Amino acid sequence: KMAERLPSASSEKCGVDLAGNDVFKITLTLRNAKAVILSYGCIVEELHMPDKNDRLDNVVLGCSSLEQYLSENPFFGCVVGRHAGRLEPQFTIDGVTTQLEGSDGGGGGIKDTTNLHGGKRGWDKKTWHVEDVTTNSDSAQVSLTLTSPDGDEGFPGEVKAKVTYKLGPGPELHMIYTGTTDKPTVLSMTNHSYFNLSGAKTIGEHTLKLFCNRYAVGGESGDGIPTGELREVKGSVMDFTQEHVVLGPRIDAIAKASPLWPHGEGFEIAGIVGKSSNAVAKEGESALSIAAILQDPKESCRQMTVFTSEPQLQTYYATFLDMKGKREYYKHGGICFECQRCSNAVNRSNFPSQILRPGEEYRQHTIYRFDTLN
Numbered sequence: 622k623m624a625e626r627l628p629s630a631s632s633e634k635c636g637v638d639l640a641g642n643d644v645f646k647i648t649l650t651l652r653n654a655k656a657v658i659l660s661y662g663c664i665v666e667e668l669h670m671p672d673k674n675d676r677l678d679n680v681v682l683g684c685s686s687l688e689q690y691l692s693e694n695p696f697f698g699c700v701v702g703r704h705a706g707r708l709e710p711q712f713t714i715d716g717v718t719t720q721l722e723g724s725d726g727g728g729g730g731i732k733d734t735t736n737l738h739g740g741k742r743g744w745d746k747k748t749w750h751v752e753d754v755t756t757n758s759d760s761a762q763v764s765l766t767l768t769s770p771d772g773d774e775g776f777p778g779e780v781k782a783k784v785t786y787k788l789g790p791g792p793e794l795h796m797i798y799t800g801t802t803d804k805p806t807v808l809s810m811t812n813h814s815y816f817n818l819s820g821a822k823t824i825g826e827h828t829l830k831l832f833c834n835r836y837a838v839g840g841e842s843g844d845g846i847p848t849g850e851l852r853e854v855k856g857s858v859m860d861f862t863q864e865h866v867v868l869g870p871r872i873d874a875i876a877k878a879s880p881l882w883p884h885g886e887g888f889e890i891a892g893i894v895g896k897s898s899n900a901v902a903k904e905g906e907s908a909l910s911i912a913a914i915l916q917d918p919k920e921s922c923r924q925m926t927v928f929t930s931e932p933q934l935q936t937y938y939a940t941f942l943d944m945k946g947k948r949e950y951y952k953h954g955g956i957c958f959e960c961q962r963c964s965n966a967v968n969r970s971n972f973p974s975q976i977l978r979p980g981e982e983y984r985q986h987t988i989y990r991f992d993t994l995n
């Protein structure tokens with residue numbers, strides 16, 4: 622058998638969704654990286670990246686089957702839309718008020734009236750159209766599209782969205798998002814992958830450095846909705862700026878300091894402050910800002926660096942995780958880096974706008990780049 626020509630990209634039907642639409646699995650392969658994408662939810666099902674010995678392993682959490690993704694996926698790997706994060710259930714644009722359904726839950730002070738990640742049937746629960754699967758000399762990519770009708774989950778305007786996953790050049794995954802609308806609306810997409818660089822039971826021995834000097838206060842009441850206050854991280858448990866902070870003890874300290882909200886924060890990415898994210902993404906890779914560095918210094922020596930056009934990095938420490946997926950998953954078994962427009966910005970005039978109008982194009986470019994520690 623001749624050696625497979627790399628980069629390679631292939632697509633195969635892997636089942637149907639609850640509405641009977643065909644679901645496809647797209648595999649992108651390089652010599653030193655592999656990504657598996659599902660058209661259902663635009664999900665990154667697997668992401669294989671090299672360790673210190675050049676061995677490829679999956680560094681994202683996932684469900685064991687398509688059936689499990691359809692029934693009990695805690696947002697593993699999916700694209701979230703129309704609104705990433707927590708949103709008050711109503712907003713007003715140009716004097717027109719939109720009322721949304723609640724879709725949040727999980728105990729504590731979390732309100733079931735809050736709109737979480739775009740609603741009960743957000744874009745993570747829709748099957749996207751596989752537009753094209755291509756390779757070039759140093760990368761492989763897939764583009765997926767979704768037309769979200771006017772009134773989808775209560776949001777105004779027909780929105781046409783497109784997400785391109787590009788693997789390469791080298792061990793890195795690019796996520797390039799675009800969107801247009803025919804009525805003024807809210808649009809903020811993100812990817813909700815949970816990362817675990819070692820395959821250990823928790824991410825407690827991973828380290829994290831953030832390029833973020835402030836965070837959006839939202840957890841003090843326990844509902845997680847940003848109040849509009851941006852607070853300096855300096856001198857607090859939210860300060861990940863100094864060095865590579867060991868996650869286990871720090872997550873415990875955060876839980877102690879904010880018992881009603883131990884889940885994660887919406888950090889303001891320092892390099893994007895005052896910039897238009899759409900313009901940054903349009904300019905391309907060189908204009909993106911570094912947001913985070915996650916390391917597994919003890920086991921695999923993998924390092925992941927996050928670059929983005931977005932103003933906010935929402936961390937999630939997998940506080941509600943407890944299930945059997947591809948393997949047994951436990952609380953703090955992964956960490957999410959959701960690069961997005963600031964949650965609830967449509968209701969907070971001091972946050973950068975997340976309103977999209979006819980004639981404008983929403984753009985985002987985020988990169989997860991991998992290498993190993995010397």
